[in-house]
Amino acid sequence: MRLWKLYGVVLLGVLIVYSPVYATNGFKTIGVGAINRAMGGAGVAAPQDANAMVINPAGMTELENRMDISIDMHKTTAHMDTTGTYGNTAAGKQKSGRDPSFIPTFGLVHKLKDSSVTLGAGLFGLAGCGVDYEKSRVGSGFTSNEFDKYTDYKFMTLSSGLAYKVDEKLSLGLAANLDYSTFRSDVADSSFAETRGIRRVDQAFGGGFVLGALYKLNQELSLGLCYTSRQWMQEFAKYQDVVPRLDMPQELVVGVGYKLSDKWLWAFDFKWLDWNSVSTLREQPAEGGFGWRDQYVYCLGNQYQLTDKVALRMGYNYGRSAIPNDKVFANALFPAVTEHHAGIGIGVNTSKDSQLSFAFDHGFKNSMEDTGLGDSYSINGKGTKIDLTCNAFVLEWSKVF
DSSP states (O other): OOOHHHHHHHHHHHHHOOOOOOOOTTTTTTTTTTHHHHHTTTTTTTTOSSTHHHHHHGGGGGOOOOOEEEEEEEEEEEEEEOOTTTBBBBGGGOOOOOOOOEEEEEEEEEETTTEEEEEEEEEEEEEEEEEEOOOBBOOOHHHTTSSEEEEEEEEEEEEEEEEEOOOSSSSEEEEEEEEEEEEEEEEEEEEEEBBBTTTTTTEEEEEOOOHHHHHHHSSEEEEEEEEEEEEEBBBGGOOOOOOOOBBBEEEEEEEEESSSSSSSEEEEEEEEEOOOGGOOOOOOOOSSSOOOEEEEEEEEEEEEOSSSSSSEEEEEEEESSSSOTTSGGEEEEEEEEOOEEEEEEEEEEETEEEEEEEEEEEEEEOOOOOOOOOHHHHHHTTEEEEEEEEEEEEEEEEEEE
């Protein structure tokens, strides 16, 4: 009972701390918690902490009773330089003025006594974006530089579920998500008037589910599979003219975990993010959308147990930008274009039942330029350039009960 009271207190703290961030496999984080982030987001077949709840719930059967709390301090550097008939050419190249953002996560795993069932619950910040420019994206003749320069979006999920160990090789998992997102912006609508939302905070609730499987071929090699359904969200009532609704896409991940030795663990995941199934993201900018495409993400990570108390981790994550080259102008206030990420980390056992883990993740600068070969937004915004660089510092505390 005391444990679940602590869970409630931490949930409240997570809600207070969470702020928007580019994550950045599209809007989504490349990983969850310090361990997973250091390993490039790989882990669907290599569960290590309570974040398995959203990575692959079946992996909870491989964990002890535990609690994991992490905070991700994320600093992004974004630039835009809009040109063409629609662009604010007089503004030149601008740098977004956003402060560092924070992504909290919290997870709890509990094995039922004398049972093959493991329960889990947690709150996870999984997606977000935000920029804050001094001058408008579109020409000042449309906006007088008073709007079309700010976005703020965040998405989190409260997840609860269970995992069942079928036998010594196979485990299955299921989780139900209750989602919460907020949006705030002054983006211009299709007639280049300021959105009716005028920077007011709007919120939406939603939900979805996660299905997972973990199969241990032997003591060294494991296979993982996880399907996350589309997260069906309510509409943003204040922003019907620009972003009426923003669901999170369905996602499929397959992966391999391999213990090269007692000290060395390797993990590889392949991930499909179905952005094209979300109408707001799929539709062309001239039709009120963003023109995104699906992403295929490759995650590679490894962990080396240096001593009984110290583990070293590193990883790599690649996913081609969901924004095509002829949709750059339309997405200048949503520049989720980072493609390559590299992570390093360390875990230190501070006692026999607790560990502190640290990770640093760098999203390498990626620049895109509108080709002018798309719809009217592209033709009239030809030559617009955007770029994004990300740095994340993640601290995680783990406690085994």
